[in-house]
Amino acid sequence: MPPRAAPTQSPPIPAGLTQSQLLEIYRYLRLTRTLEERLTALYRQSKVIGGLFRSLGQEGESVGSAYALNRGRNQDVLSPLIRNLGSMLVMGAEPVQILRQYMAKAEGPTHGREQNVHFNDLEKGYLGQISHLGDMIPVMAGIALTFKLRAEPRVGLVYIGDGATSTGTFHEGLNFAAVQRVPLVVVAEYNRWAYSTPPEKQFAVKDLAEKAKGYGVPAVTVDGNDVLAVYEATRFAVERARRGHGVHFIEVKTYRRKGHAEHDDQHYVPKDELDWWAAENDPVDRYVKQLVRNEWAEERELKAIDAAVAAEIDRATDACVDEPLPAGDSALGGVYLDPPAAPRHWYRSL
Amino acid sequence: MAHVTYLEALRQGLWEEMERDPRVFILGEDVGAYGGAFKVTDGFVKRFGTERVIDTPISEAAIVGAAAGAAHMGMRPVAEMQFIDFISCAYDMLTNYVATARYRAGLGTPIVVRGPCGGYVRGGPFHSQNPEAAFFHTPGLKIVYPATARDAKGLIKASIRDDDPVIYLEHKWLYRRIKEALPEGEEILTPIGEARLAREGKDLSIVTYGATVWKSLEAAEQLAKEDGLAVEVLDLRTLLPMDDAAIMRSVQKTNKALIVHEDTRTGGVAGEIAARINEQAFAWLDGPIMRVTAHDVPLPYAPTLEDFVLPQTDDIVKAARWLAAY
Numbered sequence: 001m002p003p004r005a006a007p008t009q010s011p012p013i014p015a016g017l018t019q020s021q022l023l024e025i026y027r028y029l030r031l032t033r034t035l036e037e038r039l040t041a042l043y044r045q046s047k048v049i050g051g052l053f054r055s056l057g058q059e060g061e062s063v064g065s066a067y068a069l070n071r072g073r074n075q076d077v078l079s080p081l082i083r084n085l086g087s088m089l090v091m092g093a094e095p096v097q098i099l100r101q102y103m104a105k106a107e108g109p110t111h112g113r114e115q116n117v118h119f120n121d122l123e124k125g126y127l128g129q130i131s132h133l134g135d136m137i138p139v140m141a142g143i144a145l146t147f148k149l150r151a152e153p154r155v156g157l158v159y160i161g162d163g164a165t166s167t168g169t170f171h172e173g174l175n176f177a178a179v180q181r182v183p184l185v186v187v188a189e190y191n192r193w194a195y196s197t198p199p200e201k202q203f204a205v206k207d208l209a210e211k212a213k214g215y216g217v218p219a220v221t222v223d224g225n226d227v228l229a230v231y232e233a234t235r236f237a238v239e240r241a242r243r244g245h246g247v248h249f250i251e252v253k254t255y256r257r258k259g260h261a262e263h264d265d266q267h268y269v270p271k272d273e274l275d276w277w278a279a280e281n282d283p284v285d286r287y288v289k290q291l292v293r294n295e296w297a298e299e300r301e302l303k304a305i306d307a308a309v310a311a312e313i314d315r316a317t318d319a320c321v322d323e324p325l326p327a328g329d330s331a332l333g334g335v336y337l338d339p340p341a342a343p344r345h346w347y348r349s350l
Numbered sequence: 351m352a353h354v355t356y357l358e359a360l361r362q363g364l365w366e367e368m369e370r371d372p373r374v375f376i377l378g379e380d381v382g383a384y385g386g387a388f389k390v391t392d393g394f395v396k397r398f399g400t401e402r403v404i405d406t407p408i409s410e411a412a413i414v415g416a417a418a419g420a421a422h423m424g425m426r427p428v429a430e431m432q433f434i435d436f437i438s439c440a441y442d443m444l445t446n447y448v449a450t451a452r453y454r455a456g457l458g459t460p461i462v463v464r465g466p467c468g469g470y471v472r473g474g475p476f477h478s479q480n481p482e483a484a485f486f487h488t489p490g491l492k493i494v495y496p497a498t499a500r501d502a503k504g505l506i507k508a509s510i511r512d513d514d515p516v517i518y519l520e521h522k523w524l525y526r527r528i529k530e531a532l533p534e535g536e537e538i539l540t541p542i543g544e545a546r547l548a549r550e551g552k553d554l555s556i557v558t559y560g561a562t563v564w565k566s567l568e569a570a571e572q573l574a575k576e577d578g579l580a581v582e583v584l585d586l587r588t589l590l591p592m593d594d595a596a597i598m599r600s601v602q603k604t605n606k607a608l609i610v611h612e613d614t615r616t617g618g619v620a621g622e623i624a625a626r627i628n629e630q631a632f633a634w635l636d637g638p639i640m641r642v643t644a645h646d647v648p649l650p651y652a653p654t655l656e657d658f659v660l661p662q663t664d665d666i667v668k669a670a671r672w673l674a675a676y
């Protein structure tokens with residue numbers, strides 16, 4: 001996208017962003033949503049083998065926060081959760097690799113060993129989670145500790161769900177990071193649900209930010225469906241961490257619009273609440289309105305991005321949908337560096 | 351007699367104990383309004399209320415620890431792990447606090463910690479585990495692992511009534527796959543510590559538990575048809591304390607022992623069973639004690655990989671054939 005001069009009467013673009021960056025953010029939002037829609041279709045065709053966890057309605061906070069990091073080879077590192085597909089795309093994960101991973105393809109990033117977004121590329125700057133909630137907080141504290149020990153101007157960012165702030169590892173990890181003053185930004189996603197459990201049954205504070213304050217960590221609460229607000233808050237936290245001021249905690253208020261996973265019928269969710277978030281507070285809709293109203297972008301440009309993204313996802317799907325699954329005995333490799341493979345059981349060669 | 355699934359049998363057992371004993375209560379993630387991730391406690395909150403069916407924060411250590419405290423005070427808590435894989439987050443509570451309480455402090459801790467375990471469902475490394483070996487090594491805990499609908503019911507009821515802590519492992523692959531006629535109006539209680547003869551035979555004993563009971567029965571059937579072999583299948587049902595007498599009875603009859611489990615091999619329960627047979631029935635053996643287990647890797651997600659790693663019926667057939675011919 002070539003840089004263009006801003007129209008004369010439009011309000012200034014916030015947070016030091018350029019017009020082409022605004023469009024790039026839009027592209028990541030659209031890419032996330034379109035890719036998830038494709039995954040849903042593949043799930044319905046039983047091509048996605050395990051569960052599918054959507055981030056519908058939360059794309060804004062994923063993209064906005066990740067976009068605030070320094071990206072490129074060996075820059076900042078983040079650790080995404082299942083609903084942070086957008087963050088991974090911003091860090092450079094390729095849609096075709098995500099598709100392969102969900103479909104357990106041999107050529108996928110974990111060669112069929114792991115599912116959904118549980119994979120990593122530390123050079124690009126993302127470290128996949130494991131299922132056990134909270135575990136990535138201490139691990140990311142260790143990554144940030146290394147940046148500090150080596151005096152590298154790099155920052156770690158880790159996501160945590162509102163429900164997962166109840167785990168022991170969250171608390172130990174946050175406290176550890178705070179005491180060590182490591183360059184870590186924690187993005188806590190208040191999305192109203194943890195599976196079927198609402199915040200009132202999860203914690204007795206109103207805002208997750210209060211938890212961070214208990215560890216001496218500065219914390220802010222932002223509108224998670226305002227992409228630029230999330231970007232700005234994260235940018236501030238990241239730069240502060242980079243300057244050696246330690247951990248920063250950002251609570252993003254958002255809403256999980258789909259069930260916990262695709263199998264969940266959401267019967268416990270008030271229908272009018274869902275409708276309201278879909279109609280009035282969709283992060284992509286809001287961003288589009290903001291871009292167009294402020295004349296930071298024209299609808300025509302956004303439509304062109306939509307078409308390019310759709311074509312990209314089609315190409316990525318076509319490239320991998322018919323690929324083979326891994327060969328069974330490849331399961332034995334890679335448990336250790338040495339010896340390189342686990343032994344095959346005796347009766348398999350009878 | 352109504353036909354009920356393994357899952358429904360478990361649900362009935364829990365329900366009956368809740369009805370019978372007001373000290374029994376359930377705690378876990380999403381067990382109330384949602385009825386549990388697999389719907390084991392579906393409808394419970396309506397009947398028993400939110401004080402006896404408690405939706406907890408995502409805090410496995412607190413769930414188990416709080417259950418222990420309540421149990422000291424005379425309650426009978428049943429703690430659900432949403433997937434048994436997350437019991438590792440409560441490992442400290444279970445092995446250090448709960449398991450030692452009676453021995454070191456004379457404290458009874460009658461809790462049940464239950465949850466869906468096992469593979470064959472494409473769950474990947476963190477939704478497929480069989481954690482028995484991690485707890486098997488800890489004196490003070492009991493471990494039960496039903497394979498049938500009848501035992502799913504009988505063992506949950508016995509576990510709740512037991513005065514010591516019980517880890518109740520339920521196999522999610524069996525939840526809706528197994529259907530069985532269970533008598534209505536009769537109380538089903540499966541004694542903890544007693545194995546079940548799932549199939550009688552004279553040529554070889556398969557000692558197993560959990561989902562591989564069914565794979566072993568399938569193998570036994572095939573071996574009967576194709577090889578004319580009479581394979582005995584012993585379903586352990588309880589792993590701790592183990593029913594040594596039943597194992598030795600079977601091995602002394604058939605003189606051949608094949609141990610089958612879904613968990614990985616190294617440090618698995620099969621090693622302990624083999625040692626016991628060796629110590630208690632060596633003179634009766636006409637062949638080496640052999641094992642069919644998962645391979646020693648984390649359980650992978652892709653169907654091709656999972657199928658390769660886990661023990662399959664065909665593996666049991668091959669291993670049994672080899673051992674029968676020994």
Ligand SMILES: Cc1ncc(C[n+]2csc(CCOP(=O)(O)OP(=O)(O)O)c2C)c(N)n1
Pocket residue numbers: 081083131132133160161162163164165167189191193194195256260379408410432433436439
């Ligand atoms: C330690 C642990 N316990 C239980 C689970 C099962 N589990 C998976 S996701 C989830 C809810 C997570 O809620 P939240 O942290 O709010 O994230 P969200 O799904 O809203 O993104 C639960 C209970 C788990 N993955 N890890």
Ligand SMILES: [Mg+2]
Pocket residue numbers: 161162163189190191192193194195256
């Ligand atoms: Mg949540």
